[in-house]
Amino acid sequence: MSTQYVLFDAPGPRSRRIITILNILVALIVIGVLVWVYQALAAQGQMSPHLWWNAINTNAWVNYLLPGLTFTLQAAAIAVVSSVVFGLFFGFLRLAPVRILRWISMVIVEFFRAVPVLVLMVFLHFFFSQYLSNVIDPRNSAYYAVIVALTLYNGAVIAELVRAGVRSLPAGQREAALAVGMTTTKSLRYVEVPQALVAMLPSLVSQFVIILKDSALGYIIGFSELLRYSRHLGAGYGNIMQALVVAAIIFIIINSLLVQLAQMLSRRLSSRTSGVTEVGIPGIAPIAGDTVEDEATETRAQAIIQQDKRK
Amino acid sequence: MEDILFLFEQYPIWEGFWANLKLAFFSAIFAFTLGVILALFRISPVRSMSWLSGAFINLVRNIPLTVLVVMGVLIFWGQLQINMHPDFDTNFFMLATIALSIYHAPFFAEAIRSGVNTVPLGQAEAARSIGLGFFAAARLIIIPQALRGAITPIGNTLIALIKNTTVAAAASVMEASGIMRTMIEFNPNLMVAIFLIIAIGFSLIVIPVGLLTTWLSERLAVTR
Numbered sequence: 271m272s273t274q275y276v277l278f279d280a281p282g283p284r285s286r287r288i289i290t291i292l293n294i295l296v297a298l299i300v301i302g303v304l305v306w307v308y309q310a311l312a313a314q315g316q317m318s319p320h321l322w323w324n325a326i327n328t329n330a331w332v333n334y335l336l337p338g339l340t341f342t343l344q345a346a347a348i349a350v351v352s353s354v355v356f357g358l359f360f361g362f363l364r365l366a367p368v369r370i371l372r373w374i375s376m377v378i379v380e381f382f383r384a385v386p387v388l389v390l391m392v393f394l395h396f397f398f399s400q401y402l403s404n405v406i407d408p409r410n411s412a413y414y415a416v417i418v419a420l421t422l423y424n425g426a427v428i429a430e431l432v433r434a435g436v437r438s439l440p441a442g443q444r445e446a447a448l449a450v451g452m453t454t455t456k457s458l459r460y461v462e463v464p465q466a467l468v469a470m471l472p473s474l475v476s477q478f479v480i481i482l483k484d485s486a487l488g489y490i491i492g493f494s495e496l497l498r499y500s501r502h503l504g505a506g507y508g509n510i511m512q513a514l515v516v517a518a519i520i521f522i523i524i525n526s527l528l529v530q531l532a533q534m535l536s537r538r539l540s541s542r543t544s545g546v547t548e549v550g551i552p553g554i555a556p557i558a559g560d561t562v563e564d565e566a567t568e569t570r571a572q573a574i575i576q577q578d579k580r581k
Numbered sequence: 582m583e584d585i586l587f588l589f590e591q592y593p594i595w596e597g598f599w600a601n602l603k604l605a606f607f608s609a610i611f612a613f614t615l616g617v618i619l620a621l622f623r624i625s626p627v628r629s630m631s632w633l634s635g636a637f638i639n640l641v642r643n644i645p646l647t648v649l650v651v652m653g654v655l656i657f658w659g660q661l662q663i664n665m666h667p668d669f670d671t672n673f674f675m676l677a678t679i680a681l682s683i684y685h686a687p688f689f690a691e692a693i694r695s696g697v698n699t700v701p702l703g704q705a706e707a708a709r710s711i712g713l714g715f716f717a718a719a720r721l722i723i724i725p726q727a728l729r730g731a732i733t734p735i736g737n738t739l740i741a742l743i744k745n746t747t748v749a750a751a752a753s754v755m756e757a758s759g760i761m762r763t764m765i766e767f768n769p770n771l772m773v774a775i776f777l778i779i780a781i782g783f784s785l786i787v788i789p790v791g792l793l794t795t796w797l798s799e800r801l802a803v804t805r
Contacts, residue, residue, distance in 0.1 A: 276697060276698075276700050276702055276704070276705045276723060277624060277697065277705065277715075277718075277719060277723055278625075278626045278715070279709060279715070281626060285626075289626060289627050289628075292627045292629070292630065293627060293628060293629040296627070296629040296630055296633060297629055300629075300633065314660075314661060316660070316661075380788075381780070381784070384744075384780075384783060384784040384787045384788060385744075385780040385783055385784065386744040386745070386747040386758065386783055387744075388747040388748060388750065388758050389747060389757070389758050389761060389776070389779050389780060389783065390780075392758055392761060392762050392765075393761070393765070393772070393775075393776040396765045396766075396769065396772055397772060397773075397776075400769055400772065479643070482645075483643075483644075483645040483646070484645070485645075486645035486646075486647040486648055487645075487647050487748065489647050489651065489751065490647065490748075490750055490751050497645070497647060497648055497651060501651070501655070504655070510655050510656065510659065510660055511655075511656045511660050511661075514648065514651065514652050514655060514656060515652075517648060518644050518648050518652070521643060521644055521645055521648065522640055522643045522644060525642075525643035526639065526643055529639075529643070
């Protein structure tokens with residue numbers, strides 16, 4: 271179902287005329303703005319080909335972009351794995367039958383979701399170089415600070431995904447498991463959690479987009495990632511604008527691929543689980559303060575979307 | 582305890598958080614306005630408008646906020662020499678606000694669109710069948726329900742925005758995370774206490790917004 275049908279009826283001949291005129295108008299405005307930007311940049315000498323070429327030639331890739339990208343991807347990849355481990359652990363703990371365990375994991379999860387990642391990163395950076403200098407080489411403390419900060423924040427978000435995933439399953443799943451004689455723990459282990467994990471896969475992939483984007487925060491604490499390297503590139507060849515634009519495009523390409531993967535998974539997996547595979551809003555995580563009821567409303571809304579899709 | 586009082590006396594912690602709140606306030610207004618426009622474009626039946634808005638949303642959403650802020654500083658100010666304000670600090674504050682607004686607008690747009698998505702098709706059909714025209718149907722039937730459905734994602738975006746104001750540190754705006762950095766540099770022995778002060782400060786800002794979102798979304802939930 272496309273959204274436009276909710277607000278708009280199928281256009282008649284008059285509406286179609288208006289739409290055509292608006293289409294032409296928008297096209298003209300877009301072209302006008304692009305030309306204006308191009309001319310403004312050209313007037314500043316920013317459009318000269320050698321500046322752009324220096325940002326994408328072999329030298330730029332081999333000495334700046336690829337090393338930077340390697341560090342970015344490396345930190346992000348490690349953070350992805352460790353935050354999934356962290357998230358699964360605390361997610362299960364939040365479902366534990368013992369109240370004190372649930373309570374401890376709730377405090378930990380809510381704390382790391384409420385604190386800005388950058389604050390966490392800056393603190394860990396100092397902490398590592400001050401107290402763990404015999405374990406971690408102080409030159410690498412920014413790198414580890416990025417990984418650990420991303421792990422703590424995104425792990426907390428994933429823990430919430432696990433819990434929300436289990437809660438979003440229809441009550442019938444649990445009831446059926448209990449009816450065939452499983453205990454609540456067994457029902458969680460064999461029926462609910464496996465379905466919840468499948469259901470949360472798409473959200474997990476879009477969480478990777480957040481991890482990749484947040485790894486650029488490492489720039490602020492001096493971690494040499496893609497942004498830092500492209501800044502070096504720009505400083506070296508006097509093409510800071512071109513270098514940063516190239517870095518932004520690299521981020522856009524990688525993240526768009528991840529978003530598409532998430533959407534594909536969401537379509538493929540919806541038949542494999544009774545949970546909701548819908549990706550919320552890709553790229554932004556639900557954050558602190560939402561309670562069970564809140565998730566219930568959200569799930570209800572998503573269930574309605576799904577129903578409409580099936581129609 | 583004395584150490585903590587010393588920190589509050591010695592460093593502008595309150596001013597730091599105030600800067601974060603100011604950044605959040607202005608960026609939220611701009612980002613939400615831009616988000617509404619983007620959402621309207623996105624759901625309009627005019628193909629080019631919806632394509633344009635979709636392209637903007639997908640481009641901006643995939644760029645890290647840090648890259649946007651650094652671009653604002655190094656390209657807008659450094660390279661193109663565009664000064665929005667003669668005062669150095671205010672100029673950078675404005676740059677950070679613009680970057681934050683641009684970055685969060687797509688998220689607000691998607692939040693609003695997901696709100697519209699929660700309205701079942703039958704509501705629009707019923708509105709049309711009792712003779713309501715486009716504007717009447719939108720004003721009386723669709724938009725009230727859509728806004729209620731959008732409260733949770735809008736609240737979540739707002740919380741993300743508040744936390745992301747710390748990235749203004751990349752534009753050397755003096756805010757809480759930057760002050761934390763200075764404090765730790767000069768008082769490394771109080772590191773953990775300093776971190777906890779800043780972390781609890783953010784929790785105290787963020788958690789009420791979360792609770793308010795939950796309360797509103799429950800209170801205004803559309804029963805279907």
